[in-house]
Each structure stands twice: as structure tokens, then as C-alpha cells.
Amino acid sequence: MTPHVPHADPQTGAAVKAADRAHVFHSWSAQGLIDPLAVAGAEGAYFWDYDGNRYLDFTSGLVYTNIGYQHPKVVAAIQEQAGRLATFAPAFAIEARSEAARLIAGRTPGDLDKIFFTNGGAEAVEHAIRMARLHTGRPKVLSAYRSYHGGTATAINITGDPRRWASDSGTAGVVHFWGPFLYRSPFYSATEEEECARALAHLEDTIAFEGPGTIAAIILETVPGTAGIMTPPPGYLAGVREICDRHGIVFVLDEVMAGFGRTGRWFAAEHHGVVPDLMTFAKGVNSGYVPLGGVAISGRIAATFDKRPYPGGLTYSGHPLACAAAVATIQVMEDEKVVENAAALGETVIGPALRELAERHPSVGEVRGTGMFWALDLVRDRETREPLVPYNATGEANAPMAAFAAACKAGGLWPFVNMNRTHVVPACNITEAEAKEGLAALDAALAVADEHTV
The missing domain is CATH 3.90.1150.10 (Aspartate Aminotransferase, domain 1)
Structure with missing residues (x-):
């Protein structure tokens, strides 16, 4: 060009x-x-x-x-969708929404095959945490200090960076812990192996002292973004997965920034061979052309709501223009x-x-x-x-x-x-x-x- x-x-x-x-x-x-x-x-x-x-x-x-900006194929897809069906309520099945969900589910790891659409990443985190709490019946969420998960009420409390401070009520059921970061290690580690082992031990201790039966979810950015792009050491995310399985804790990966090609894979979790129970996404799903985010949901979590209504929704969930942009973006990413x-x-x-x-x-x-x-x-x-x-x-x-x-x-x-x-x-x-x-x-x-x- x-x-x-x-x-x-x-x-x-x-x-x-x-x-x-x-x-x-x-x-x-x-x-x-x-x-x-x-x-x-x-x-x-x-x-x-x-x-x-x-x-x-x-x-x-x-x-x-x-x-990039103004990709002609995505712009054309938005224009075409606007001419055909500019908007429609989320309770209905429409082509753009169904196709976007199908394409996303086809690229998420494991059995993350159900997609709940939101308007952005913060809302995706809000709903992932709500799903985890309802699925487990537990109140607490653990998240890392070096993290950012969004600016809405739950997401900002889960966030670790200073943007949380002004809105931190101290009553949101959130407990923060130190994730691995060898260059500025809180564990005095000299190698990645030490950092991984000590970070996992620290997480185990945090869970033990908080009470495993009180913890609904652990949420991590697969690769922390705004907090510093600290790729986790080999074995860390697998270790967190094992800890979650042992204690019945829902493992949530936040791929809002790291997902859709940013790390050289469709999702950063692929680098580590882990499959979370819930995965949040936004941003790159349609290159930000129309606001869109979502939660990719495992079969086990989705089954919780087969006969029990999920108590959450959004007026613009799966908006046709946003979903058409996602379909076109994913196709562009494949073709190019x-x-x-x-x-x-x-x-x-x-x-x-x-x-x-x-x-x-x-x-x-x-x-x-x-x-x-x-x-x-x-x-x-x-x-x-x-x-x-x-x-x-x-x-x-x-x-x-x-x-x-x-x-x-x-x-x-x-x-x-x-x-x-x-x-x-x-x-x-x-x-x-x-x-x-x-x-x-x-x-x-x-x-x-x-x-x-x-």
C-alpha cells in the first residue's frame, strides 16, 4: 500500500x-x-x-x-452489513453474530466453544468473573499486582496497577498476588526456573491463607500487557492450571491485548499449551473498527447455565456491525x-x-x-x-x-x-x-x- x-x-x-x-x-x-x-x-x-x-x-x-487502520476489506464489510441489517437485538440469531462466534470458537484453544459477546474487554472481564462466581458459588478472585483488566467496577478492582487505587473499595472480593517477573523478581530469583517455582509457591501460600473454598477464580493476563509485557516463564501457566484444578478454582485467561495474533499465535495461551476455563478477548478481534469483546466459555462452565438462566446481558451484545467487522478481520488475518x-x-x-x-x-x-x-x-x-x-x-x-x-x-x-x-x-x-x-x-x-x- x-x-x-x-x-x-x-x-x-x-x-x-x-x-x-x-x-x-x-x-x-x-x-x-x-x-x-x-x-x-x-x-x-x-x-x-x-x-x-x-x-x-x-x-x-x-x-x-x-x-492497521482502514483496511478496505473490513471497511467494506461494515458498509455492507450496515446496508443489510445495521442493528438487531441480541436475543435473536443473525448471520453476522453466528459466523463471528463460529470463527472465534474455531481458533480458541480446547473446548472454549461458546462465545458471550460484550462491547469491550472490561465488560468481558466483568462477565467472566460473574460466570466463575456463579459456577463455583464462591466470592473471591485472585489476580496479579502487575496487571490491567479494565476500568469498570469489578475489572478495576481486579486490576493491579495504580489506576485501581482511586476506585478500590477494599470490599470487592479481590486478592492480589505477585506473578513471575525475573527482571524485577519479588522472589530474589536468579533463573527462570527459580522464578517459576517460587511464584507458584507464593500463589499456593496465598490460596492456603485465603481459604481455597472461598476462591472462585484466578485471572491472569496470559502475557501482561500494559503492566510490562512479561512473558511468563516456562511451566508457570501450566502450574496455575494444575493449582486451579486441584482446588476447584476457575482459571480465567485475559487475552484482550495478547490475543488475535499479537504474540505471533492466534492466542498467547498456545505458546504455553494451556486451556483456561474462560478466556476474555476484545481489541484485535476486529482490529477495534467497531467495539466488540467477549468471553470464550468452556463446556463445563457453559453447562452450569443450560437449565439456569445466566443473569447478565448487554443491549448491544454481538452488535451486527461489530460482528461483521470481526468476520472480515479474521478472514483478512487468514488470507494475508x-x-x-x-x-x-x-x-x-x-x-x-x-x-x-x-x-x-x-x-x-x-x-x-x-x-x-x-x-x-x-x-x-x-x-x-x-x-x-x-x-x-x-x-x-x-x-x-x-x-x-x-x-x-x-x-x-x-x-x-x-x-x-x-x-x-x-x-x-x-x-x-x-x-x-x-x-x-x-x-x-x-x-x-x-x-x-x-
């Missing part, structure tokens, strides 16, 4: 920005301190503003445009070998290039990831692994990361920055040339981060 060459239209851009600042209330933001970019358009791996600046998007939106592209470029281009950057830039403490799902852990001191900025830093304390992000944007790269990390999460169908373009801009911006090292 020939890259779009944007033309400047600053007058329209100013009007868009003025209306935004007057009326749009932005998420996760102090409204008076933000300056949102006015976006004029997007195509493939790029987007551009009204001043004619074009950016290579290394964030995939919020890690969801897995097939998007999952294979993510795996191949991650292994042969992005991974090696990031490790080479780490050798030259003292600000890079660790490189980790797979497929189109990578993180650079930026540090002040490689020896001590002191983060480049403090945990949850804001204002002046966050200045080094802000300077790094500004350097990326000045070089035509839109970065994913969270705390002391930058994530490399472009579209899964990015070309080798586009990947190298982004990596060159990242290389230049890391020189700015290097200025803040000791």
Missing part, C-alpha cells in the same frame, strides 16, 4: 481541537492538563494530523489495530497471513534489532517480548536496575520519559509509553521496511533517554 501523503489543513484542525477541549471529557486524564493531538486520518500503520505531520504508530491505537507475519518479523527483525539497541543504549535495562508485543525497560542504572522514572511518576519526576516520548514524536514515531517503559506494539501486518523505519526513530529517541542515566 502506498503511504498516504497528508496535506495541511490547520484551520479545520483548530476547530476540531476547540470542540474537543470544550466538550470531550477524556479518560484517565486531568482535563486541564492535556493537549490531545487532532487526528485528520489514518491508513495502515500510519496516522496524521491537520498540520501535515505523519506518524508511524507503534501503539496500534491502544494495542488493537492489529491489521497476519499471525505468521507477526511471528516472523518479531523473531527476525524486531527482536534482534531491539536487543542490538540495548547493547548500545545504557538506558535500556531489558528487552522482552514476542511477535508484535515487545517492551523496553528503561533504567537510570543498569547495575541496580533503578527505573528511569519512579513508579507511577507524574510531573517533573516523569520528565525523562516525557523527553523520550517527545523525541519519538519529533522523529515521526508515535510511542507507547507507560511508567519507565516503552512498548513496541505496531500493527501485526506491519512491513519489514515500516518496522525498520520505526526502529530507527526509536534508536534516535533512546539517545535522549541515555542523557538521564548514571
